[in-house]
Amino acid sequence: MTGQRSDARRNYQRILAVAEAEVAAHGAEASQEQIARAAGVGSATVRRHFPTRRALLEAVFQKRIEGLCERAHRLSATEDGRTALLEWLHALIRYAVSARGFAHILSYEPPTEDPSPHSCGNRIAAAGTPLLQRAIRDKAVAPHVTFHDLLTLAVGIALATEHHEDPGTQADRLFRLAVEGLSPERGIAGVSGNSGSSLPMTESLPNGRL
Numbered sequence: 537m538t539g540q541r542s543d544a545r546r547n548y549q550r551i552l553a554v555a556e557a558e559v560a561a562h563g564a565e566a567s568q569e570q571i572a573r574a575a576g577v578g579s580a581t582v583r584r585h586f587p588t589r590r591a592l593l594e595a596v597f598q599k600r601i602e603g604l605c606e607r608a609h610r611l612s613a614t615e616d617g618r619t620a621l622l623e624w625l626h627a628l629i630r631y632a633v634s635a636r637g638f639a640h641i642l643s644y645e646p647p648t649e650d651p652s653p654h655s656c657g658n659r660i661a662a663a664g665t666p667l668l669q670r671a672i673r674d675k676a677v678a679p680h681v682t683f684h685d686l687l688t689l690a691v692g693i694a695l696a697t698e699h700h701e702d703p704g705t706q707a708d709r710l711f712r713l714a715v716e717g718l719s720p721e722r723g724i725a726g727v728s729g730n731s732g733s734s735l736p737m738t739e740s741l742p743n744g745r746l
Contacts, residue, residue, distance in 0.1 A: 548585050551575045552595055555586075559596050563636035563698075568592065593641045594656045600631050600638060601656055608663035618676035621667045625686055626711060628664070632694035633707045639694035642687060660687070689714055 554575040558566035568589070572579045586592035594601070607627055614620035632639040641656045661683050668686065671677040693710045697703040 544585075547575070547577055547581055551577065551582055551585055555592055556596050559593065559637045560635075564589070564593060564640035566637070590641060590655075593637055597635065597638050597641060597656070600635060601659055604628060604631060605659060605663040608667055612666060612670070616676075617667070617670040617674040621664075621671040621677065622715065624664060624667055625690065626708075628660070629690045629693050629707055629711055630704065632690055633697060633703050636698065639691050639698070642691045642694075657687070 551571060555566065555571050558571050558574070568582050568586075569579055571592075572582045575582070582592075586595060604624075604627065608624050611620040611624050614623070628642075632642060642660065643657075664686065665683045668677065668681065668683050672679050672681070693707050693714070697706040697710065700706045
């Protein structure tokens with residue numbers, strides 16, 4: 537029995553390592569059959585560990601999800617609620633742009649599917665919602681804005697720019713435009729258009745509403 541468990545763990549780690557490479561190359565459409573062949577296991581073994589494509593993608597991006605959650609926790613100590621929210625939302629977009637397939641697991645899950653509280657979408661929502669609520673309390677964000685609105689914005693920008701020649705720069709531009717809206721004078725001066733910069737959103741942010 538112990539040997540079987542050890543084999544199962546080895547299979548899991550081998551499948552996950554291959555899946556990470558396949559998803560990096562092909563995005564969310566990475567072939568589970570190809571993953572099985574490259575890992576030297578049967579398709580049934582892959583599906584036993586990862587019964588759905590979403591489960592496979594969530595496992596591939598587990599560290600990114602944890603990183604976003606940890607960043608949200610750190611930013612909760614930032615003095616300015618709007619700054620904290622925008623910095624975290626920008627990190628979410630940059631993560632989604634830089635990792636093929638990541639935006640797909642952030643896509644909206646209809647309530648009828650009753651997603652697990654441990655699903656990617658729910659974990660991201662649990663991390664980011666307090667930042668949004670604080671910004672709303674600070675009257676820096678309109679009270680009708682929901683976390684689903686922000687998640688839809690992040691996913692939309694990532695998917696719209698994934699095939700762009702320079703997706704990072706284009707995503708930054710669209711993010712600035714989304715925050716500025718039709719009133720550039722209330723823009724976010726702290727967001728640089730240089731995709732190679734750290735985009736220090738803690739500087740020169742106005743106090744206008746998002």
